Amino acid sequence: VRDLASKKAAVIFTKSSCCMCHSIKALFYELGASPAIHELDQDSNGKQMEWALRSLGCTPTVPAVFIGGNFVGSAPEVISRQVDGSLKQLLIDAGAIWF
Numbered sequence: 618v619r620d621l622a623s624k625k626a627a628v629i630f631t632k633s634s635c636c637m638c639h640s641i642k643a644l645f646y647e648l649g650a651s652p653a654i655h656e657l658d659q660d661s662n663g664k665q666m667e668w669a670l671r672s673l674g675c676t677p678t679v680p681a682v683f684i685g686g687n688f689v690g691s692a693p694e695v696i697s698r699q700v701d702g703s704l705k706q707l708l709i710d711a712g713a714i715w716f
Contacts, residue, residue, distance in 0.1 A: 618669040622683035626713035627652035630670060630681040633659060637692040638680040644695070648705055649714040685711030 622628045627645060629652045631638035645652050657663035657679060670678045673688060682689045684707045689695060698704035708714045 618666055618673065619686075621653070621655060621666075622688070623686035625653040626650075626685060626711040627708060628655070628683040629653070630655045630657060630666060630675075630679055630683075632657050632679050635679050641680045641682065641692055641695055644699060644704075645708075645713075648708060650708050652713070684708060684713065 618630070627650045629638070629642060629645065631642065631654060633656050642652070642654060655666065657667050660666065667678045670681045673681075675681045675688070675691060677691060680692055680695070682691070682695050689698070689707065695704065698707065705714070
């Protein structure tokens, strides 16, 4: 999980049936980011990734958002950062979006 999270500026671990995952992905696209998306329910290693995310403290395990290789959090943390204005700067600093 950490290796996958470090391969792109923004990485989101999701499940295709999760409405909060869809919302977080839409937010990133709206901000101009093109995150790497790992759908745990469609990946052959999805269960192992879910356990690894849980061991990192991701509760719930999805959506799990990494920016610049660092774990940012799940939906509440990402939304809080969007509300306080710090999400966009995190994405800029990581090179996920340019302005």
